[in-house]
Amino acid sequence: MYPEDLKYTAEHEWVRSPGEAEGSLRVGITDFAQEQLGDIVYVQLPAVGDEVTGGETCGELESTKSVSDLYAPVSGRVVARNEQLDATPEKINSDPYGEGWMIEIVPADPNAFDGLLSADEYRAQVEG
Amino acid sequence: MSVTTHEDEVTSGSNEEPDVPEELARTALYERHVELGAKFAAFGGWEMPLQYQGIVDEHNAVRGEVGLFDVSHLGKVSIIGPGARAFVDSCLTNSLDKIEAGEAQYTLCCDESGGVVDDMIVYLRSDEELMLVPNAANSDEVVRRLTEAAPEGVDVRDHQRRYGILALQGPNSDAVLAALWIPVGHDYMSFVDAHFHEIPITVCRTGYTGERGYELIIPWDDVHVLWDALIAAGEPQGVVPCGLGARDTLRTEMGYPLHGQDLSKEISPFQGRAGWAVALSKPSFWGRDALAREKESGPARRLRGIQALDRAIPRPGMTVTAGNSGTGTVTSGTFSPTLRQGIGLALLPSEVSEGDQVTVDIRGRSESFEVVRPPFVKSSPS
CATH class of the missing domain: 3.30.1360.120 (Probable tRNA modification gtpase trme; domain 1)
Structure with missing residues (x-):
């Protein structure tokens, strides 16, 4: 449910280091988040080249019944976005940690990853 | 998130x-x-x-x-006794003359101002026995109104x-x-x-x-x-x-209205695509006078279908802008799994017609929609 090799945010994003692009972190939403949202039908992601600020909104996820903001887990520059999600947003539901990834960010602070939540810390948050 | x-x-x-x-x-x-x-x-x-x-x-x-x-949350209300059918026909908007025993009908319970207290299906068993299936949230109110009005010998019973x-x-x-x-x-x-x-x-x-x-x-x-x-x-x-x-x-x-969103005490049947269930040919029923006046003058606003021209999902309460015709409100909206597009029902000024383009304010973004006649998908229950 919450892979040990990932880091997490309180806003239900996961972060993988490294991403595919050089020096980047890959970002998606957790299994808990996709389960809460239900069938995701539209995804709005920042464009490649956008600067994002950690803890601030950088996109939007819309499901049949709800809308939610996507928060940037760290500050930095967007270097990749998952273009597949425009046509097949349901990949976020079926494979949130794999094909359902969303963006890659080159963090402004190279140590930003270390400051995020561990799998155990995140699990404690969502499972109370 | x-x-x-x-x-x-x-x-x-x-x-x-x-x-x-x-x-x-x-x-x-x-x-x-x-x-x-x-x-x-x-x-x-x-x-x-x-x-x-x-x-x-x-x-x-x-x-x-x-x-x-x-x-099972839907209401179940039986109305039994001599003259039960005539009594129901004198309260609800549709005409029971259109159906026979063993048939059901979509009908409305209106108030005297023509607002919709609830919409429901009535099942006609005989001239002495009918069953209503109103919405869960309104069942008590429908029972209350009918009980108050029922003549001697006609029993209105809540079988929730x-x-x-x-x-x-x-x-x-x-x-x-x-x-x-x-x-x-x-x-x-x-x-x-x-x-x-x-x-x-x-x-x-x-x-x-x-x-x-x-x-x-x-x-x-x-x-x-x-x-x-x-x-x-x-x-x-x-x-x-x-x-x-x-x-x-x-x-x-299908463009079916949902009471509480697309029909309500503030949204009359003629506004909310349910005018076909109002039998003004009947001499009296709750709200008849007000509804006859509205039919005569024409409703100021109408419930229309709207379909997204881009990737946008309308949600209830969002504001619709219809060019020079003014503004309206989304009453129902969702992602259509069949069309894989945003669709909705919106109360729009009467001047707006099918084929017009309108915009919906979706969390600050102005998104384009086309006004269409529901149903949004080709399907038939019959």
């Missing part, structure tokens, strides 16, 4: 709920829903399954195969927990019932009484999905027997348990 839910969208009459809701009621199938992993939501005072596996899959099962819904209702909807629904020797194939909007083993059931060719299907009225304590039998018999037909989330996307694709 902060989630803004739109569950009010499927909660009929939610705006009439008190701020601190009483404890939610549960149907006889609550444990079944828990075992199936349902997510629950409040609907008119009831804790009902919103979805099991997912709204889109459940929706598609009903359009393509068959789905089973627990809609005496019966449960299952809706089996989809092109394979006949095959599922036939496998259980339950009668099928009667006309759309008609009903027959039958037995499943010793259990008396009423099999109605009605529904709220736009697909061929049935609604079964079953004694409350026996609903689980029918649920289990339908799930088992439906397996070869691809039956899927469906929540009220899919019921809402299915009805929205």
